[in-house]
Amino acid sequence: MMNRQGRPTALPLSSSEIGETFTGNRALQVEEPLLFEIGSVDRSGVDFEEHEKLTEIPKELLRKERIGLPGLSEPETVRHYVRLSKFNYSIDGGIYPLGSCTMKHNPRLNEKLARLPGFSSLHPLQPERSVQGALELMEMLSDWLLGITGMAGIALSPKAGAHGELCGMVAIKAALEASGESARRVVVVPESAHGTNPATAALLGYDVRPVAAREDGTMGVDAIRDALKEDVAAIMLTNPNTCGLFEREIVEIAEAVHEAGAYFYCDGANLNAIAAKVRPGDLGIDAMHINLHKTFSTPHGGGGPGSGPVVFSKALAPFAPYPRVVREGDALRLEEGHGNSSKDGTAFGRLTAFHGQMGMFVRAMSYMLSHGIDGIRQASEDAVLSANYVRARLADVLNQPFGDQVCMHEVLFDDTSLKGSNVTTLDIAKVLIDEGFHPMTVYFPLVAHGAMLIEPTESESKESLDQFIDALRSICGRATADGGEAMQSAPLFAPRRRLDETLAARKPKLCWKADEADALAAE
Numbered sequence: 095m096m097n098r099q100g101r102p103t104a105l106p107l108s109s110s111e112i113g114e115t116f117t118g119n120r121a122l123q124v125e126e127p128l129l130f131e132i133g134s135v136d137r138s139g140v141d142f143e144e145h146e147k148l149t150e151i152p153k154e155l156l157r158k159e160r161i162g163l164p165g166l167s168e169p170e171t172v173r174h175y176v177r178l179s180k181f182n183y184s185i186d187g188g189i190y191p192l193g194s195c196t197m198k199h200n201p202r203l204n205e206k207l208a209r210l211p212g213f214s215s216l217h218p219l220q221p222e223r224s225v226q227g228a229l230e231l232m233e234m235l236s237d238w239l240l241g242i243t244g245m246a247g248i249a250l251s252p253k254a255g256a257h258g259e260l261c262g263m264v265a266i267k268a269a270l271e272a273s274g275e276s277a278r279r280v281v282v283v284p285e286s287a288h289g290t291n292p293a294t295a296a297l298l299g300y301d302v303r304p305v306a307a308r309e310d311g312t313m314g315v316d317a318i319r320d321a322l323k324e325d326v327a328a329i330m331l332t333n334p335n336t337c338g339l340f341e342r343e344i345v346e347i348a349e350a351v352h353e354a355g356a357y358f359y360c361d362g363a364n365l366n367a368i369a370a371k372v373r374p375g376d377l378g379i380d381a382m383h384i385n386l387h388k389t390f391s392t393p394h395g396g397g398g399p400g401s402g403p404v405v406f407s408k409a410l411a412p413f414a415p416y417p418r419v420v421r422e423g424d425a426l427r428l429e430e431g432h433g434n435s436s437k438d439g440t441a442f443g444r445l446t447a448f449h450g451q452m453g454m455f456v457r458a459m460s461y462m463l464s465h466g467i468d469g470i471r472q473a474s475e476d477a478v479l480s481a482n483y484v485r486a487r488l489a490d491v492l493n494q495p496f497g498d499q500v501c502m503h504e505v506l507f508d509d510t511s512l513k514g515s516n517v518t519t520l521d522i523a524k525v526l527i528d529e530g531f532h533p534m535t536v537y538f539p540l541v542a543h544g545a546m547l548i549e550p551t552e553s554e555s556k557e558s559l560d561q562f563i564d565a566l567r568s569i570c571g572r573a574t575a576d577g578g579e580a581m582q583s584a585p586l587f588a589p590r591r592r593l594d595e596t597l598a599a600r601k602p603k604l605c606w607k608a609d610e611a612d613a614l615a616a617e
């Protein structure tokens with residue numbers, strides 16, 4: 095039998111035919127036990143000197159039981175972590191089409207620059223005169239982000255998208271309080287929103303008023319108007335939305351929101367579809383977070399933490415938190431502020447200790463400078479092109495829930511075409527693992543039944559997109575051809591077979607206990 099690359103393959107194996115090796119390992123993939131299970135208390139990676147003074151420790155303070163740490167030599171420790179790391183799928187290993195996450199290539203230039211000692215060895219408490227270069231980079235990054243978004247003010251300190259949402263919504267709350275309108279207790283959120291939107295509103299004590307989308311998957315201004323009662327503080331809208339569609343009535347929605355005396359928070363995590371194409375400031379947005387770790391590379395797991403700067407409209411800019419980079423003559427300064435001591439007295443305070451994720455600022459700035467504004471525009475266009483290529487090539491095997499329409503940077507399918515088979519969205523995801531791909535986002539957004547959200551990003555070649563698409567076409571073909579029984583036991587070739595994800599989520603075992611280890615292994 096030949097596979098699609100024309101290489102001979104083994105006959106298809108059912109799970110019972112795979113068999114076990116003597117060691118439990120599969121070729122060079124080693125079945126790695128937990129650190130605690132390979133260790134031995136009588137071994138150690140370090141030699142401690144016998145210390146006479148130890149005998150002087152008062153008896154009652156001496157440890158009576160074993161400390162319970164695994165005793166490991168250095169090579170054992172190194173192997174353990176290297177083997178575990180090989181279980182990881184990463185953007186450096188293959189296409190990572192996780193919708194709403196923008197897992198794009200992480201240029202090595204970013205890493206090189208972030209590791210410059212002048213950036214990487216800074217201490218946040220260094221005197222300002224010794225960190226002028228770093229402050230200049232923060233100023234430059236602010237200018238670029240404000241230019242790309244057409245907004246008036248910025249807070250660099252939020253450390254992720256969700257944190258940025260909190261920042262923006264706290265600023266909105268502060269602005270409403272300042273104008274004596276704290277009676278507004280409701281935040282309007284479309285049903286298709288990312289879960290972090292209603293969560294942010296709820297965290298700040300707001301009630302969430304959901305609004306349903308139209309048949310085409312976008313928000314209509316009429317439905318929003320109906321929801322905009324006097325009690326509304328803000329709307330939180332994602333654009334492009336989580337169905338991968340551009341909100342075409344966004345300008346009318348912004349006008350309606352402002353007419354109602356509320357603020358417009360835009361979830362800008364998907365900026366990578368529109369960067370340098372549309373300026374959110376021109377759409378009437380008051381606050382928006384930008385996920386540096388999506389739009390400007392360095393995705394989750396790509397070598398660092400997240401960073402979610404927030405840009406503000408003129409109306410909200412005074413409420414942006416400290417610290418702020420300010421220029422005084424030739425020198426740059428971090429305006430820290432204490433209480434309400436800033437010049438305008440309206441900053442809502444601090445969001446984090448210090449000033450944010452410096453390493454991510456450097457990476458984002460490196461990405462922007464190496465692409466230039468024309469390159470950023472092309473990246474947005476190519477991201478949309480890639481998603482539409484995937485869409486078009488899968489159109490005859492998977493269904494778009496809101497009708498055949500052009501998408502932005504990600505394409506949403508539902509499970510309509512699987513009806514009549516025994517295959518679910520989850521099965522498709524698991525078979526994709528066997529085929530060597532990280533699955534797409536599944537079961538999100540909730541507005542599509544059995545959702546499959548694919549975001550290929552601009553950094554995949556046509557060849558790699560074709561390979562992914564061909565695999566998915568083959569899986570869909572198998573699902574409908576034979577009812578897909580075999581798929582229900584996938585993944586067959588992963589280090590772990592299908593897990594009881596509900597049990598794992600509801601009753602996670604977070605503590606290793608020696609006496610439970612054997613029983614667990616048997617489960």
Ligand SMILES: *Cc1c(COP(=O)(O)O)cnc(C)c1O
Binds near residue numbers: 385
């Ligand atoms: C990723 C994402 C978020 C949250 O960003 P984090 O950095 O993961 O906190 C919020 N909204 C949307 C639409 C996203 O895609």
